[in-house]
Amino acid sequence: MAGRSSENDHGDGGNKAVEIVEGKVETVNVSKHPEASIPETELSLADIQRRRSHPVRWVVFTVLLLAAIIGPYWFGRTLAMDHTARVIRTFSPFSPQGIALVSWTVTVVCLACIALSVVEEHGWFWRVLFVLTLFAEQLIGGVCLLRFRFWYSTYVVYGPSSVLANAANLGIIAALAAVAVFAVVFVGLLIGVDKDSPFNVLTHSWAAFILFFAIEAVALLVVLFSGLLYAV
Numbered sequence: 001m002a003g004r005s006s007e008n009d010h011g012d013g014g015n016k017a018v019e020i021v022e023g024k025v026e027t028v029n030v031s032k033h034p035e036a037s038i039p040e041t042e043l044s045l046a047d048i049q050r051r052r053s054h055p056v057r058w059v060v061f062t063v064l065l066l067a068a069i070i071g072p073y074w075f076g077r078t079l080a081m082d083h084t085a086r087v088i089r090t091f092s093p094f095s096p097q098g099i100a101l102v103s104w105t106v107t108v109v110c111l112a113c114i115a116l117s118v119v120e121e122h123g124w125f126w127r128v129l130f131v132l133t134l135f136a137e138q139l140i141g142g143v144c145l146l147r148f149r150f151w152y153s154t155y156v157v158y159g160p161s162s163v164l165a166n167a168a169n170l171g172i173i174a175a176l177a178a179v180a181v182f183a184v185v186f187v188g189l190l191i192g193v194d195k196d197s198p199f200n201v202l203t204h205s206w207a208a209f210i211l212f213f214a215i216e217a218v219a220l221l222v223v224l225f226s227g228l229l230y231a232v
Helices: 045-053 053-083 084-090 097-117 125-143 151-190 196-204 207-225
Strands: 004-009 014-021 024-029
Touching: 014 084, 024 207, 053 084, 053 125, 053 151, 084 151, 097 125, 097 151, 151 196, 151 207, 196 207
Parallel strands: none
Antiparallel strands: 004 014, 014 024
């Protein structure tokens, strides 16, 4: 195409343009917009942003988030201290591998919801699911007395049955350690991989999620099959 001149056909409402196509002069149809697609408004950009911010929702979300962090952990520790025998009877039918898998799954889903809530910044589904999974993770951590050097606390409270509490704690710790490894690897890819490199595909959102779950799966396998469940 070497050139173009446009003209309006008011008879049939069409919009025509004359251009050179493969060395020939032809008249072709082109798009037109007789009406503005964006309505006029007297609101400023700041006014529009304020209307979209929904501060009440964020206040409620923050309150629920703090409640999900503090309340379940405190309640779980209360169960561990005051109803130890009941907790042991409830979880004794399960194996340490199953307990570790459950706590790892809850933590991974919680971490994934954080990432998805950032990607889908205008949606609240992932934020609500994040609060719910955080509630479950904190409850598990409270019941299992998750803390630094947790194996001393779990043995004092649960005695020989502490292997189950230790397994739950190891599942949570494995998921958190894996996300730390993923963060280091992903930042390294962003910094060290050139945009024209074939490895740059790993920085795309879908590839990053696959890498995240791959690292998390490796962490779970280490916990399940390395003997850690019976070493602490």
